[in-house]
Amino acid sequence: MDELELFQRLGVALAIGLLFGLERGRHQRDQREGGRIAGLRTFALAGLLGGVNGWLASLTAPVVLALAFLGLSVLLGVSYWLRLKEDDDVGLTTEIAFLLAFSLGAASVLGNMPAAAAVAVIAAVMLSMKKPLHRWVSRIKRLELEAVLKLGLLSVVILPLLPNQGYGPGAALNPYQIWWAVVLVAGLSFFGYAAIRLGGASLGPLVTGLFGGLASSTSTTLALSRLVRLQTDLVQHAAAGIVIAGSVTFLRILVLVAVFQPSLVAPLAIPMGVMAGFGFAGAAVLWFPTRHAEEGQGPLEELDNPLELSAALAFGALLSLILLAVQTLRDWMGSTGVYAGAALSGVTDVDALTISVSNLVADDLARTTGATAIFIAAAVNTVVKAGISFGVGGSALGLRVGPVYAAVIMAGAVSLWVLGWGI
Structure with a gap:
């Protein structure tokens, strides 16, 4: 030099x-x-x-x-x-x-x-950051730390040993890809879970909805709906938090397809982005009248640690089941079968269906069919969360969440149709 x-x-x-x-x-x-x-x-x-x-x-x-x-x-x-x-x-x-x-x-x-x-x-x-780090460490539960260490062991040590090839009908079951999906989804979920745990209930339903959407929008919806039953004056806050959690789901879908099938990002970016945008706008409308009110302090006890070994294995089993079901329905009914599988999957989970369809697109499923299937799953899951708001939180909560979600689904469907990927 x-x-x-x-x-x-x-x-x-x-x-x-x-x-x-x-x-x-x-x-x-x-x-x-x-x-x-x-x-x-x-x-x-x-x-x-x-x-x-x-x-x-x-x-x-x-x-x-x-x-x-x-x-x-x-x-x-x-x-x-x-x-x-x-x-x-x-x-x-x-x-x-x-x-x-x-x-x-x-x-x-x-x-x-x-x-x-x-x-x-x-x-x-x-x-x-000595004090903040020490404070955060003091709030970590022993079971949470053990769960992180267990999953780290299984992913870092076991993942490289799994065979990277397909088994079963249509070679739909790839152990390596299935477990990699488990690690990714659990890690994404744990980020939201940890944000809620470390931030505490003082963050209020709005931020809880944001991070709860990363952990589990369905669980967040259920938790906030139960909170309304205990504190009816929080109905407006809870409604905004629920809609935010549901809107984060659409962005989460884009993250998953970007990882597992980047070619699906293009046909899904506008529909999912529009749905997320309408959702956040609806949440803002719900929140605006309450912006000067005191936020709720109720913690979300219903959110389970997504890095518990049982939760990770349960998602792996669900993903395997959906992979087989979608492949079987596709072989039997073609694209209609994929749509049917997406609708059934959306009742309980969107992540597994998104990954499953991404794998099919990697083989020979048309991108338009895959994008439509993922939209169907997201729409059905959104309807389910609106139903939870009505059934658990009551009509006051449901009549606030329902119209926003209806607008979200309609906006997504129109954008999908206008772009030429008809439903």
């Missing part, structure tokens, strides 16, 4: 150290002078030291950098030991950050500068 590039890289190394030092200095600002392990200047020098040693290693041998890192580790180890003799409750965060600043300083000289800078920013953000 030439001199200009070297100075640029050393400048990045120094900036990385300054960034770490700024965060650590602020974190330790209440400690007495001399009582801090490292502040702004020391971290800046550590980053620059890493850059200089990286430069020397490029001129001589990599062992130079290794010895410098080892020497710095020993120095920090001795410092930590001395502090531990005075206080038995001492963390290692600052020491780790110091070594990371040194390492990233070296990486900025020897490797990719933007990557080193990006890692430094991410690390600084994590260092600054």
Whole structure:
């Protein structure tokens, strides 16, 4: 490298150290002078030291950098030991950050500068989020943590071992693809579930509806409908939350087809987008009169952890059943059979049907047929959620949710027809 590039890289190394030092200095600002392990200047020098040693290693041998890192580790180890003799409750965060600043300083000289800078920013953000992270961790239930670890084991360890080939009628059952679908849907659902759990009930029905739509729009509808039974003054809030959850479902469908069959995105983007848009607009109309009212505080106890092993396996079994049913109905009745299977599936689930149809389109099912089938499943599922609002939440809730959902389905059907993918 030439001199200009070297100075640029050393400048990045120094900036990385300054960034770490700024965060650590602020974190330790209440400690007495001399009582801090490292502040702004020391971290800046550590980053620059890493850059200089990286430069020397490029001129001589990599062992130079290794010895410098080892020497710095020993120095920090001795410092930590001395502090531990005075206080038995001492963390290692600052020491780790110091070594990371040194390492990233070296990486900025020897490797990719933007990557080193990006890692430094991410690390600084994590260092600054001590209290929020600790608060979130304290709210995680043991069963939730175990569920995440179990699914991680099954997906990371087992998934690569599954055969990636079809079995059964029409080779509809592919173990690898089925389990990959389980991992994706469960992960997407868990994101919404975790947002509700970590955010708490104080977020209110609106945000609950948003994240509940990722977890399970049907479960969210049921939970908010039951909430209205307990707190009738929340009917307007709950109606808006239910419609938001249902609208998120249409965007979720687009995410799934983008992963499993990108060619379906084009025929579905406008219908699903229109349905989501009408839904969010309807939710805004429902929410507007209540925008100054206090939001409800009822938690959604009915939402099950989607990363429980039983929930993941149940979805895998449902997906396998729908794959077989749609394939069988298609062989028996052609496109009409696919539509019938979509309508039946929509009563309970949209994700499984979306993935099933995506697999059929990957073989030889026409894109227009696949798009129409997915629309039918989404429409039927929307009608079911409107029925839950009426049956569980009462007429006051149902008469607010029902007309919005009717407009959503009508708008989706018209957009599908206008685009030439007739129903």
